[in-house]
Amino acid sequence: MSIRSVALVTVLIAAAATGPGLVAAEQQATVSEDSLPLHADQQQVVTGETTLEPGTEMTVRVLSENQSTPFLYQRQVRVQPNGTFVAQFDLSRPPANTSYELSAHADGDKLFERTETIAPCDGNCTDPVPEIETPESTDDGENVAEVSQGDTAEIPVSMTDGGIKTLSIGSEAANYRINATVSDDDDDGEVLVLFDTAAAGTDGATLSVADDGDSLTVTESEPDLSSTLAAAAYSYRVFDGQSTDGRPTVGTIIIEANGTTSEQFEVEESADFGLEESVVTGRQGGTARIPVVLATADVATISIGGPESNYEINATVRDGNGDDSVVLLFDTTAAGHDEPTLETAADADAVSVESGSEVALDSPLATGTYELSLYRGTEVADGQPDTVGSLRITDGNTTSTDASSDGVDSVTGETPAAQQSQPDDFGIGAGALAVGGALAVVGVGICLRSVMN
Numbered sequence: 207m208s209i210r211s212v213a214l215v216t217v218l219i220a221a222a223a224t225g226p227g228l229v230a231a232e233q234q235a236t237v238s239e240d241s242l243p244l245h246a247d248q249q250q251v252v253t254g255e256t257t258l259e260p261g262t263e264m265t266v267r268v269l270s271e272n273q274s275t276p277f278l279y280q281r282q283v284r285v286q287p288n289g290t291f292v293a294q295f296d297l298s299r300p301p302a303n304t305s306y307e308l309s310a311h312a313d314g315d316k317l318f319e320r321t322e323t324i325a326p327c328d329g330n331c332t333d334p335v336p337e338i339e340t341p342e343s344t345d346d347g348e349n350v351a352e353v354s355q356g357d358t359a360e361i362p363v364s365m366t367d368g369g370i371k372t373l374s375i376g377s378e379a380a381n382y383r384i385n386a387t388v389s390d391d392d393d394d395g396e397v398l399v400l401f402d403t404a405a406a407g408t409d410g411a412t413l414s415v416a417d418d419g420d421s422l423t424v425t426e427s428e429p430d431l432s433s434t435l436a437a438a439a440y441s442y443r444v445f446d447g448q449s450t451d452g453r454p455t456v457g458t459i460i461i462e463a464n465g466t467t468s469e470q471f472e473v474e475e476s477a478d479f480g481l482e483e484s485v486v487t488g489r490q491g492g493t494a495r496i497p498v499v500l501a502t503a504d505v506a507t508i509s510i511g512g513p514e515s516n517y518e519i520n521a522t523v524r525d526g527n528g529d530d531s532v533v534l535l536f537d538t539t540a541a542g543h544d545e546p547t548l549e550t551a552a553d554a555d556a557v558s559v560e561s562g563s564e565v566a567l568d569s570p571l572a573t574g575t576y577e578l579s580l581y582r583g584t585e586v587a588d589g590q591p592d593t594v595g596s597l598r599i600t601d602g603n604t605t606s607t608d609a610s611s612d613g614v615d616s617v618t619g620e621t622p623a624a625q626q627s628q629p630d631d632f633g634i635g636a637g638a639l640a641v642g643g644a645l646a647v648v649g650v651g652i653c654l655r656s657v658m659n
Contacts, residue, residue: 235264235291235310235317244268244295245331246302246324252293253336254310256317258285261450264312266293269596270485271305271321273573276598278484286377287443287454294335294381302326314590349457353403355434359459360416361399363444365390372425372445373399373413375459382435384412385426387448392419403461407431437463479503480593481580482531488538490570490602495551496534496578500525503582510536510597511565511576519547520563522584526554538599542567573599 237254244250252266261284268279277300281293291310300306302324309319353359363371368390376383384406388397398416405412407430415422425448438461443454479501488494500506504524511518519541523532533551540547542565548557575598579591 237308237310237318237320241333242322243325244297244306244308244322245327246297246300247327247331248296248298249332249335250295250297251333251335252295252308254291254318255289256285256291256310256312257289258312258317259451260285260287260289262312264291264310264317266291266310267308268295268297269307269309270300271307273575273598273600275301275304276485276487276596277306278596280484287450292336292377294333297324300324311590349455350460351401351457352460352462353401354462355437356404359401359403359461361401361442361457361459363388363397363399364395364455365397366395367446369446370448371397372448372450373442374426374445374450374454375401375442376428376440382406382429382431382440383426384424384428385450386413386422386424388415389421391421392417394419397422401459403435406435435461437461479506479580479582481578481595484595485598486578486595487598487600488536489600490573491539492602494536494538494597494599496536496597498523498532498534498580500530500532502530505584506532507581507584508534509577509579509581509591515574515576517542517565517567517571517576518563519565520560521548522558522560523550524556526556527552532557536597538571541571571599573601575599 235254235256235258237252241252241254244252256262256264258264264283264285266281266283268277270277279295279297281295283291283293285291303326304324306322306324307319308322310317351359351361361373361375363373365371365388370387370389372385372387374383374385386399388399390397394417397420399422400414400416402410402412402414404410407428412428413422413424440459440461441456442459443450443456445452445454478499480499482497482499486494486496496508498506498508500523505522507520507522509518509520521534523534525532532555534557535549535551537545537547537549539545546559547564548559550557575596578595578597580593580595581591
């Protein structure tokens with residue numbers, strides 16, 4: 207795919223209701239048409255612009271619209287100082303020609319939504335990751351620090367105007383970022399920050415100060431890395447005060463390769479609060495398993511469905527056996543009726559349905575997609591849930607793909623697509639069916655003969 211231009215078109219504005227004399231809400235977003243189509247390949251990039259404040263977190267989602275091929279990918283991104291956003295996805299597992307919904311969300315609002323189709327990849331379909339534009343430097347000079355992989359870069363921060371400043375290194379587009387506040391405690395007008403590239407992404411101290419008289423506090427932790435920080439150019443920005451608001455001084459850290467890229471780190475994996483599977487699949491007349499990771503939370507509240515799906519149920523879950531997780535059993539036959547809809551797989555765990563929260567149904571639960579929303583605590587918050595997913599109910603008379611093996615990448619936060627059986631897997635010939643039928647008849651005859659004897 208060719209390098210993306212910056213031409214942007216508005217796809218959907220998340221606005222409040224408008225009328226005569228009213229103006230649209232300020233929260234809106236546009237997506238680059240050159241970001242599309244997304245291909246069935248690694249490193250697919252969605253770019254766009256938004257009127258949200260720089261530093262605001264957004265969630266960009268790619269959700270399958272095909273029940274036979276369920277998947278959900280989502281990336282947490284931050285609005286850059288120039289108002290742009292970049293979200294990167296690995297779509298090498300979903301099959302081509304699958305329809306999906308592309309959307310973005312912030313503070314409970316849907317900024318845009320559109321339906322697209324994953325395009326086939328006939329060659330090299332890797333998207334380039336665009337450079338994030340930053341405001342021009344307010345200082346003379348280019349502020350460039352060059353260092354080899356594994357060495358320490360020096361970043362001088364001017365403190366002539368006093369106060370505290372915020373240093374931000376990296377970006378979402380580079381898949382690495384760390385923020386810290388610095389203070390010139392010895393009043394010499396400068397703080398020399400040391401950026402240890404060997405410690406980046408590990409438990410070691412990545413940032414420190416050269417002068418013991420100064421101080422530094424990390425305010426946004428860096429992501430865990432599985433190997434040495436990649437050789438590349440990383441922008442850094444210095445803001446006045448303790449936030450990333452305002453016009454920054456900018457610079458660049460150039461990390462040159464020296465053969466240490468393949469050095470692997472041991473990254474300790476830890477279970478995070480949330481849904482263990484982003485897409486859960488069940489059949490009409492059957493029971494769907496919904497694994498919930500409580501981690502350090504004592505209790506969580508789960509909401510299944512909503513007004514748009516004509517079915518909803520809310521319940522609180524508690525871990526009783528100390529494994530920091532609860533597997534919920536959702537009985538599709540009981541849903542909307544008098545029988546218990548939710549139970550726990552482990553007797554020690556507990557689930558309690560909120561009184562009056564379940565919508566009564568006159569017929570079996572319909573096939574379709576029901577949203578899963580998980581909150582910390584005992585109440586459904588008015589704002590954004592801590593994590594979201596989907597419950598896909600398929601026709602009980604058809605064979606559907608089991609999504610129970612889906613997992614969430616501990617570094618990227620993306621959810622791999624469910625493994626799908628190929629059509630040829632179901633291509634049983636007429637001859638095979640005939641032979642199977644004949645064997646079945648012979649087997650029944652043998653059994654009857656044995657009974658009569």
